[in-house]
Amino acid sequence: MKIQKKQNKKNKVLILIAVILLSITGYSLISYKFKFWPFIHNQFNAVTEEQKTAGQDIKKRSLNDASNKSEKESSGQKSKTLQGSDPSPEPTPSSNGKKPTVGVSITTTTVDKESSTLYIRSLIQTISSSGRCTLSMHNTSGQTYSNSVELQAGPSTSSCKGFNVPLSQLSPGKWTINIHYEDNNVTGDTEGEITI
Amino acid sequence: MKKLILKLGILTSMCLGMILSSTPASAVLNDFDPGNIMDDAVATNYGSMSANQIQSFLNSKVPQCDTNGAKPASEFGRPDITHAQYAASKGWHSPPYTCLRDYKTKDGRSAAQLIFDVSQKYHVNPQLLIVLLQKEQALVTDTWPTRGQFKSATGYGCPDTAACDSKYFGLENQLEWAAKHFHYIITRNPNWFSPYTTGINFVQWSPNAACGGSNVNIQNWTTAALYSYTPYQPNAAAMSSGYGVGDGCSAYGNRNFYNYFTDWFGDTRSSSSFSCKNGQNIPNVETGARIIPTRINGNNDTLTISIPNNTGSKCAEMHTWANSNLQAWSQHTATNSYTFNQQYSKVISRKVNSKNTVLTKVDYNGTASGRVEFHTWTQDGLRWLAHTATSAGPIDPLFSEVITADTDGDGNDEYYLINYEQTNSGMIEVHGWNNNGTSWFRHTATSHPSASMNTGRVIAADLDGDKKDEFIYVKYDNTTSGLIEFHVWDSSLKNWVRHTASNYPESGYVIGSNDIVAADLQGRGKDTIYYVKYRGTTNNTVEVHGWGDGQQSWASHISTSSGVY
Numbered sequence: 136m137k138i139q140k141k142q143n144k145k146n147k148v149l150i151l152i153a154v155i156l157l158s159i160t161g162y163s164l165i166s167y168k169f170k171f172w173p174f175i176h177n178q179f180n181a182v183t184e185e186q187k188t189a190g191q192d193i194k195k196r197s198l199n200d201a202s203n204k205s206e207k208e209s210s211g212q213k214s215k216t217l218q219g220s221d222p223s224p225e226p227t228p229s230s231n232g233k234k235p236t237v238g239v240s241i242t243t244t245t246v247d248k249e250s251s252t253l254y255i256r257s258l259i260q261t262i263s264s265s266g267r268c269t270l271s272m273h274n275t276s277g278q279t280y281s282n283s284v285e286l287q288a289g290p291s292t293s294s295c296k297g298f299n300v301p302l303s304q305l306s307p308g309k310w311t312i313n314i315h316y317e318d319n320n321v322t323g324d325t326e327g328e329i330t331i
Numbered sequence: 332m333k334k335l336i337l338k339l340g341i342l343t344s345m346c347l348g349m350i351l352s353s354t355p356a357s358a359v360l361n362d363f364d365p366g367n368i369m370d371d372a373v374a375t376n377y378g379s380m381s382a383n384q385i386q387s388f389l390n391s392k393v394p395q396c397d398t399n400g401a402k403p404a405s406e407f408g409r410p411d412i413t414h415a416q417y418a419a420s421k422g423w424h425s426p427p428y429t430c431l432r433d434y435k436t437k438d439g440r441s442a443a444q445l446i447f448d449v450s451q452k453y454h455v456n457p458q459l460l461i462v463l464l465q466k467e468q469a470l471v472t473d474t475w476p477t478r479g480q481f482k483s484a485t486g487y488g489c490p491d492t493a494a495c496d497s498k499y500f501g502l503e504n505q506l507e508w509a510a511k512h513f514h515y516i517i518t519r520n521p522n523w524f525s526p527y528t529t530g531i532n533f534v535q536w537s538p539n540a541a542c543g544g545s546n547v548n549i550q551n552w553t554t555a556a557l558y559s560y561t562p563y564q565p566n567a568a569a570m571s572s573g574y575g576v577g578d579g580c581s582a583y584g585n586r587n588f589y590n591y592f593t594d595w596f597g598d599t600r601s602s603s604s605f606s607c608k609n610g611q612n613i614p615n616v617e618t619g620a621r622i623i624p625t626r627i628n629g630n631n632d633t634l635t636i637s638i639p640n641n642t643g644s645k646c647a648e649m650h651t652w653a654n655s656n657l658q659a660w661s662q663h664t665a666t667n668s669y670t671f672n673q674q675y676s677k678v679i680s681r682k683v684n685s686k687n688t689v690l691t692k693v694d695y696n697g698t699a700s701g702r703v704e705f706h707t708w709t710q711d712g713l714r715w716l717a718h719t720a721t722s723a724g725p726i727d728p729l730f731s732e733v734i735t736a737d738t739d740g741d742g743n744d745e746y747y748l749i750n751y752e753q754t755n756s757g758m759i760e761v762h763g764w765n766n767n768g769t770s771w772f773r774h775t776a777t778s779h780p781s782a783s784m785n786t787g788r789v790i791a792a793d794l795d796g797d798k799k800d801e802f803i804y805v806k807y808d809n810t811t812s813g814l815i816e817f818h819v820w821d822s823s824l825k826n827w828v829r830h831t832a833s834n835y836p837e838s839g840y841v842i843g844s845n846d847i848v849a850a851d852l853q854g855r856g857k858d859t860i861y862y863v864k865y866r867g868t869t870n871n872t873v874e875v876h877g878w879g880d881g882q883q884s885w886a887s888h889i890s891t892s893s894g895v896y
Contacts, residue, residue: 178595179391182472186594189574189587190469191406197468197480198423220467220486220584221561224538238540242562243532258526258562260538262488287524288490290512290560294526318491 193220223260223292226321237261239316239323246302246331253305253331255298259316259323264288266318268295274310286318305331363589365534365564366548369459369599371517372714374553375706376456378607378646378667379596385457386443388595389432389471396430397475414475428475431464436503445503451669453510453699454706454718458596460485463509463560466587485509486561486584509560511699516556518720519769520700525559534558535582536566542580561585605667605713610645612670617641617843619673620896622863622875623680624850625651626688627710631854633661634875635690636893637678640670647671649678649690649712650893655852657875657891664712668692674728681707681735682744689716693733696725703733705746705768721768723748729784736791738763738822740799745772749789754781759789761802761824777824779804785842787816792849794819794880796857801828803860805847807840815840815847817860817882833882835862852877859886866895 182190226235238260245254255270263286272280284296295314312327380388400415409417415426434442446464450457465471467486484505489495498504515523527534527549535544547564549555558564561584568577569586577583592599618641624632635651642648644665653661675697680688690712694704700720707717730752735744746768750760756776763773787806794801804818812832819828839845846863853859860882864874870890877887 178388181394182392183594185574186591187472188406189590190465190472192576193466193469193583193587194473194476194480195407197483198421198477220587221538221563221582238538240533240535240540242526242534243528243530245528245530254528256524256526256528256532262490263492264490265492288488288493289525290485290487290509292526292562293490294524294559296524320491 196220221291223262226261234317234320234322237316237321237323239314239325241312241314241325241327244312244327244329246329251302253298253300253302253329255300255312255314257295257298257314257316257325259286259293259295261293261318261321261323262288262291263293263318263321266293266316266321268298269315269317270295270298270300271313271315272300272305272310274306274308276306276308278306280304280310286316302331307331362593363565363570363586364600366554367550367600368554368557368585368589369551369592370601371551371553371718372601372605372709372716373599374456374459374513374556375454375517375715375718376458376601376605376667377450377454378610378669379605380447380457381609382441382444382447384609385446385461386432386441388461389430389443392471393430393432393474395474396428396433398427398429398433400426400428400475402474418477423477423479428477429481430474430476431470434481434502442502445506449506449510453514455510455513458592459513460506460510462588462592462595465591466584471591487512512560513553513556514699514718515720516559517552518700518704518718519552520702520720521722521769525555526562527555527558529555532558534564535562537563537580537582539580542566557585557588561588601714606644606665607646607667607669610669612641612645613672616672616674618896620865621673621678622846622848622861622865622873623678623690624688624848625680625690626682626686627651627661628686629854630686631655632688632850632852633657634848634850634852635680636873636896637690638896639673639676639678642670645670647678647692652891657889657893659892662711666708666712667714668706668708677728677732679733679735681746682737682742685742688744695728695731695733698725701725703748703768717767719768721746721764722770723762723764723768726750732784732788734789734791736800736802737793737798738791738800738802740797742798744800747791751784751788752781757781759804761789775824777802777804777820778826779818788847790847790849790860792858792860793851794858794860796855800858803849807837807842807845807847810837813837815862831882833878834884841867868895871895 226237228235240258242258243256266286267283269283282298287294287296309330314325316323397414401413403410404412404414404417407417431442446457446460450460463485468480468484470476470480470484481502482500484502487505487508489499493499516525529549531546532549533544534547536542563582565586566581569581574590619639621637623635623637625635626632633652635649638648646665647668647670649664650660651662653659676692676694678690678692681691682688690708692706698704702720703723703726705719706715709716731750734747734749736747737744746764748762754760758776758781759779761775761777765772786808787804790803790805791800802820802824806816810816814832815835815837817831821828844866848861848863849858851858859877862876868874873891873893875889875891876885879886
């Protein structure tokens with residue numbers, strides 16, 4: 136009888152150890168996932184090698200970009216803005232004395248049924264507030280819509296100041312969208328489609 | 332059994348070993364969501380760091396600056412020459428090279444102070460600005476930054492026709508423009524156009540259009556602002572290389588933004604609550620406590636007391652009573668907002684459905700957008716739900732105020748601007764906003780002549796239980812009856828439905844110490860009008876006295892559990 140009691144006690148201790156081990160594992164996994172102690176973020180930690188190296192790459196790109204631009208400025212080309220990450224490409228030179236071209240793209244065309252409006256937004260790969268955007272739309276029946284707006288300069292690109300087209304002026308069906316951008320120095324075009 | 336324990340022990344050790352060995356030195360890019368790079372609650376958490384904490388943070392990232400450029404230029408592949416020599420070889424300027432942590436303006440303000448000040452001005456998380464400085468020019472980690480890096484510190488370009496040096500370039504200008512960019516887009520300022528909006532947008536992989544891109548369902552205005560800042564999303568190669576280099580079609584701005592933010596400050600999407608950090612009470616400014624009706628998943632209102640200043644937590648506070656007895660509290664909140672002056676901002680309640688209200692901080696003037704702004708809290712008061720730069724210019728709180736009312740009976744309150752004095756029509760005017768404040772649906776010159784707010788105020792209440800609020804002109808001074816009067820308009824605001832002289836003398840009403848609030852505390856399906864005394868009460872507690880329907884007798888008197896203000 137005494138031997139059996141000892142065995143029971145031993146089993147209880149082992150079960151207790153198993154429960155403790157499982158609890159430690161469980162807490163570790165949960166705290167890792169949800170960033171409890173000891174995995175809590177400490178914003179005052181020293182910078183890691185990876186972060187430092189990435190910072191050095193950013194600096195190199197920025198200073199090289201600045202050097203390139205200052206070389207172009209000294210050779211007479213207009214470029215007075217320094218840019219950080221992912222700068223827009225330089226304008227593409229055109230032949231026949233035409234203005235260089237910059238990238239223009241349509242970022243979104245959204246129909247808002249509540250306000251019966253088609254919202255068209257665009258991206259111009261130059262930083263300017265002096266240019267003008269012209270929207271031209273046509274459908275297969277020969278119907279057209281056009282409008283012209285000014286430009287909003289952004290941090291690294293620009294945007295046409297919003298084309299909000301009343302749906303009452305667009306009959307149902309497929310429409311082709313053209314956006315033309317032009318300022319004193321550069322020009323650019325893009326085309327898209329939307330079904331009303 | 333022993334074997335089982337042994338196996339469990341080994342399993343535990345393996346799990347812990349795996350976790351510890353994979354403790355992130357860098358961000359987990361698996362969590363990068365191109366449609367939700369950062370949410371609005373995190374981006375607008377402008378109370379996340381004090382100026383001192385920002386300084387400590389900057390110090391921690393650069394323990395030693397190479398101000399004299401004396402260290403080897405190893406990172407540029409030239410360990411044989413010093414930074415200063417390398418700079419000279421490239422035609423860059425000579426030392427000193429001032430680290431961001433040591434930067435000072437001519438009038439002695441530190442970079443940390445500039446970051447803090449602009450974050451408060453534009454309600455932008457200072458951590459967001461810190462990460463911008465890093466992802467654009469590496470200014471946070473750089474031990475020898477050049478003047479050129481400070482010139483374009485946040486990478487905010489100068490338009491062709493602008494005066495770049497005075498308006499755009501330099502740390503202060505760059506922080507200002509960056510914060511303004513986020514603020515204007517997040518608050519949907521009607522005069523600020525951005526190339527990206529919420530919803531489906533086409534986002535390129537890189538500045539090279541030939542690389543293509545993909546449609547991204549942008550879920551919030553902060554992410555739209557990030558793409559409007561750097562209009563490219565990381566491609567698979569950029570995503571799989573951590574902080575490293577991807578391929579010829581990779582862009583890094585938004586990826587690095589996400590990496591640095593998550594590594595330094597945690598989740599870019601609010602998984603936890605915030606309260607303002609290291610706030611301060613504003614000296615010589617009144618506490619400005621006000622009682623507001625609130626409803627939290629129920630069929631009846633309770634009351635919340637908002638305390639904008641002189642709080643224990645040094646953040647703006649909200650204290651909500653559990654029920655209509657107004658004796659026990661259900662919620663005490665030190666909000667994410669710093670303390671504010673009640674003269675320029677006011678907290679109001681807005682019904683968002685039949686069972687819930689949210690609180691909105693209305694900034695009347697002195698806003699970054701130059702407009703009346705609405706900043707709406709989540710129900711816990713710890714995060715921002717929405718920010719709106721309204722269609723109204725700044726207003727003088729001595730002549731105008733913003734209230735809410737459900738006048739169409741759809742269960743949601745609309746915002747109304749009430750102009751009491753200096754109106755074009757010479758009458759008290761009521762202007763109704765729709766789209767949460769971005770456009771108008773109504774402009775009405777009421778039948779009451781223009782009058783000072785010291786004489787009376789317009790309140791909204793559903794007195795007849797038809798689910799639509801009526802506008803009531805409450806007159807508490809210069810009345811013909813000598814009593815507080817209630818003048819109820821019909822829906823046109825041109826005709827009166829009734830005029831009631833209450834049972835309470837107007838001489839008893841003291842502006843600033845007393846208030847009149849409409850709420851349905853009992854769940855009757857219609858509002859009761861309450862007379863609130865913030866101070867000067869018998870038991871030194873805030874008192875709430877409820878009028879009976881018709882406002883000619885009292886239905887309840889409550890000495891609440893709140894001390895006086």
